[in-house]
Amino acid sequence: MATVSRWAMLVGVTLVPWIELRGSIPLGLAWNLPWYGVALVAVAANVLVFVPTYAALALLYDRWLSRTFVRALVERARRRGQPLIARHGTWGLALFVAVPLPGTGAYSGTALAFLLGLPANRAFGAVAAGVVLAGMVVTLVSTGVLAGVRSLM
Template sequence: MDMPLLMTLFFSILPISELRGAIPYAVSQGMPLMQAALVAIAANASVPLIAFLFLGSLHRLLYRVAVYRRFFDSIVVRARSKVHEKVEKYGYWGLMLFVAVPLPVTGAWTGALGAWVLGLSFRKSFLAIAAGVVIAGVIVAALVALWGAGAQTIFFKAIR
């Protein structure tokens, strides 16, 4: 497996970048836009599976550790505040739209965490988050098609 493909997969499942960073990165490494978008969308759509699996098992063990508990509680407060309003008002459509906006802290990780915290159905949440990921992927791919790999500066500040 080549390095750009591996890094695209990695960036797609990383909470800080998700597909917002993965697609521009892949294109900047010479990957065709369609391939970059499909790889990033597929990997990012797997995030709810990873998140729900983790939250359902390993979380119970780690929550006993004070440092983890404080860190996790602060993330939960943020996720709950961001997702709850949208889900209350629009249901699972709200969750999908929340994830579909390709901005920092509105991706699959926050959507999955928010769905888990709110006790939403895994199946319905997964479908809503996956649909949101597809929409976000199309938006990011369109911006990359218009502005090239430099489009990532729309989503992130340049790291120097």
């Protein structure tokens, strides 16, 4: 497989919900691509997920869901979420996205931010920070750096 197609596949895997960079970074390293390029491409692609996801949620809500009982559910979630946002701020969302477990990536973080009523600019910053942190953790684990540090102890 040509290198260009591997980079394209790396971006494609990163864009898959539930896999995201948690799966694409180890895959890129298994293909012997340079770790710094893999991390950079995976993080950039994963951060860019925010824009279409947030826009799609806003459009879906404004066009169809706001006319149904869903509006009441969303408003209730936003009221209940305000104390969480006040207490943890956007860093709470960033840490949620940063945890390298299935279901805590950019897609879920964006949906959670929308559900809690975070403005798009604050939500983008939090999701981007979380993706960068997750990318660092997954890269360190996948390259064995953390295992090497642990063996020194």
